[in-house]
Amino acid sequence: MSGMAALAVKNTGTEASINVDLMTTDAVQASESEEATTNVLRRVARGDVEYRIKNLEKKGLQKYSKRFYFKENDPEGNCPNYIHYKENDPECDSSNSVIDIPNFFTKITTPDGSINTLQEWEGLVSSVEDGFFVARLHDVSGRRQGEDWAEIPLNDVNLSERGRVVPGALFHIIVGYTTRDASRRKEILIYFRRHLPKTKNTFQNVSRLIQELSLS
Amino acid sequence: MTYNALPLRQRHDNVKINFFIEDSQKGIFSSPWKVFPNMSAIENQLAGVTLVGDFNPAIFNPDWLKYRKIITPQEAEQAQIGIIHKEFTQFQVGNLQIESSCENFSIKTSVEPFIKIADVIMGIFGEELKYTPIKAMGINYHAHFKVASRDIQTKLGRALAPLAPWGEWGDKLESEEFEKRGGMANLTMQQNDVSDRKSGRILVTVQPSNLLQPSGTGVFIAINDHYDQTVEDELSAPERCSKLFTPSLERARWILTCLSNYAIGLE
Numbered sequence: 001m002s003g004m005a006a007l008a009v010k011n012t013g014t015e016a017s018i019n020v021d022l023m024t025t026d027a028v029q030a031s032e033s034e035e036a037t038t039n040v041l042r043r044v045a046r047g048d049v050e051y052r053i054k055n056l057e058k059k060g061l062q063k064y065s066k067r068f069y070f071k072e073n074d075p076e077g078n079c080p081n082y083i084h085y086k087e088n089d090p091e092c093d094s095s096n097s098v099i100d101i102p103n104f105f106t107k108i109t110t111p112d113g114s115i116n117t118l119q120e121w122e123g124l125v126s127s128v129e130d131g132f133f134v135a136r137l138h139d140v141s142g143r144r145q146g147e148d149w150a151e152i153p154l155n156d157v158n159l160s161e162r163g164r165v166v167p168g169a170l171f172h173i174i175v176g177y178t179t180r181d182a183s184r185r186k187e188i189l190i191y192f193r194r195h196l197p198k199t200k201n202t203f204q205n206v207s208r209l210i211q212e213l214s215l216s
Numbered sequence: 217m218t219y220n221a222l223p224l225r226q227r228h229d230n231v232k233i234n235f236f237i238e239d240s241q242k243g244i245f246s247s248p249w250k251v252f253p254n255m256s257a258i259e260n261q262l263a264g265v266t267l268v269g270d271f272n273p274a275i276f277n278p279d280w281l282k283y284r285k286i287i288t289p290q291e292a293e294q295a296q297i298g299i300i301h302k303e304f305t306q307f308q309v310g311n312l313q314i315e316s317s318c319e320n321f322s323i324k325t326s327v328e329p330f331i332k333i334a335d336v337i338m339g340i341f342g343e344e345l346k347y348t349p350i351k352a353m354g355i356n357y358h359a360h361f362k363v364a365s366r367d368i369q370t371k372l373g374r375a376l377a378p379l380a381p382w383g384e385w386g387d388k389l390e391s392e393e394f395e396k397r398g399g400m401a402n403l404t405m406q407q408n409d410v411s412d413r414k415s416g417r418i419l420v421t422v423q424p425s426n427l428l429q430p431s432g433t434g435v436f437i438a439i440n441d442h443y444d445q446t447v448e449d450e451l452s453a454p455e456r457c458s459k460l461f462t463p464s465l466e467r468a469r470w471i472l473t474c475l476s477n478y479a480i481g482l483e
Contacts (some may be wrong), residue, residue, distance in 0.1 A: 048425040116258055117328055122462055140466045160288075171461075174328045191329035195286070195339035 006177075044154075053062070117141075117176045125152075125169040133165050157190050164192035220351040258472075259428050263465060264324030265333050265457055267341070269350035273305035273316040276340075281309065286339035312336065324356070334461035342454035350453040352416075355441040355461060355470035360425045363479045366394045366432035369424060371482045372475075376422060391398040395434055400424075412460065415444035420471055437475060439468040 095209040132151045139148075152173075157165060164171075169194040177184045236442040277300050282292035298306035305316045311327035314336075323333045342347050363369050363435045377400035379386035380395025389398030400422075407418040441464045447451045 116261065140462050141469065170330050172331050176328065189328055191331065193331065193335055195335045195343060195458070197342060197451075197458050198337060 023153060117174055119175045121173045123171045123173060125167055125171065126165055135161055156188065161192050170196065228292050228323050240274045241429065249419055258359050258361045259434065262324060262326040263330035263333060264356045265337055265451060266320060266322040267350050267355065268320055271316050271318055271348065271349060274302045276305050276314060276316050278307060278309050284339065285345050286336055305329040330465060331461060334439065334458045338454045338458045342452065342458065350445050352360060352445055353443045353453045354459060355457065355464040356439065358438045359472055360427050360434050360436050361472065361476050362428060362434055364483050368479055369398065369432050369435065370397060372479045373424070374436065376400055378401050389455055413443050414449065415446065416442045422475065439448065439470050439471055441468065
């Protein structure tokens with residue numbers, strides 16, 4: 001498979017779960033094959049391959065099968081396009097790279113329950129009490145200026161997030177609607193920030209802020 | 217419409233707490249920008265961060281992110297891998313789509329909480345790979361929002377890009393039938409003087425939405441908040457991302473609001 005792109009793609013169904021392996025027949029061809037693979041990936045990144053897929057789809061080629069394979073720099077001219085339908089093109093070397101193009105290019109899926117934001121607050125935990133925590137909230141939806149205080153039940157925080165509910169913790173409350181089975185409903189999401197920048201004065205600033213807020 | 221499902225209670229009697237969502241244009245709050253986000257009109261949104269610099273794509277994979285405690289083991293287990301290669305990497309963990317080439321690194325998602333992007337950027341480049349050279353950063357927000365009718369979409373397009381300067385050719389763009397009607401297909405505005413950075417700009421692109429149905433009743437807006445990163449900058453790119461992501465998103469939604477409010481005014 002000299003000069004061939006060597007991508008093996010495992011199709012695990014309609015979910016775009018694809019494994020990519022580099023395959024070479026021997027050590028001599030390894031570098032050549034890898035270079036060809038790199039060229040493929042560059043074209044993937046540029047979108048050239050996707051463009052060809054669209055053209056193939058327009059020609060109705062996709063309806064026969066979802067299995068396409070890719071041939072790089074075809075010297076014989078047997079494969080005028082980069083992508084070929086395997087069964088309709090027996091002259092193409094089947095040991096060539098195999099890539100399940102339609103699944104490979106499946107776009108990011110938006111899961112059910114994703115929130116379309118209606119309003120969002122940024123909050124700072126002031127204190128944690130029995131069953132709830134007290135926080136200062138700032139509306140980041142542009143609806144109002146200034147800040148508010150709130151008591152938020154710990155039950156509203158995911159179990160995996162509760163360890164993060166400590167004084168000084170930053171979090172976001174997002175209210176929005178989700179679409180599920182063509183119906184909409186309102187939902188609340190509480191997310192605690194992590195990997196915040198560590199500055200020299202962070203601890204002092206947070207402590208001072210909490211003290212100020214407690215006194216106000 | 218009001219919404220008061222948030223189980224938040226008032227702490228101080230002297231502080232008015234309102235946790236209501238109002239769809240009306242005249243809400244109960246006074247906005248600093250004298251406009252109200254018409255967020256309920258947003259049908260689809262996406263946020264992302266793109267970094268420009270020198271990267272090693274092969275290092276980015278779900279296992280590495282899990283090992284560095286940037287994502288959870290469950291997220292790593294359920295990751296959908298597109299490609300992991302020395303020159304290009306693409307995979308999805310949780311709701312985050314991560315891509316890297318040697319020159320660019322990007323994370324994007326269409327699912328809240330968007331702020332998680334800033335945390336992942338900080339976890340990767342602020343803690344684990346803190347010496348990665350980063351030359352520029354873009355915080356991006358894309359959204360499709362509804363307008364009342366096709367005529368309103370046309371009026372908005374005509375207001376943003378009038379036909380008069382196009383002379384006789386401009387006349388050919390006009391038509392009674394919506395399908396034959398021409399006009400603005402793409403418009404980008406640029407703000408060069410942005411107070412929170414030494415060098416950078418905000419680019420706002422507006423197009424008719426090709427997503428919202430029926431066709432002709434939606435507008436697509438893309439806001440690119442671009443920061444050039446220099447050695448003189450006090451904050452590193454990931455620190456800046458962590459600090460400015462929320463204000464950037466807030467500003468992007470405000471820009472969207474300005475435009476959607478204008479469209480509402482055309483009704």
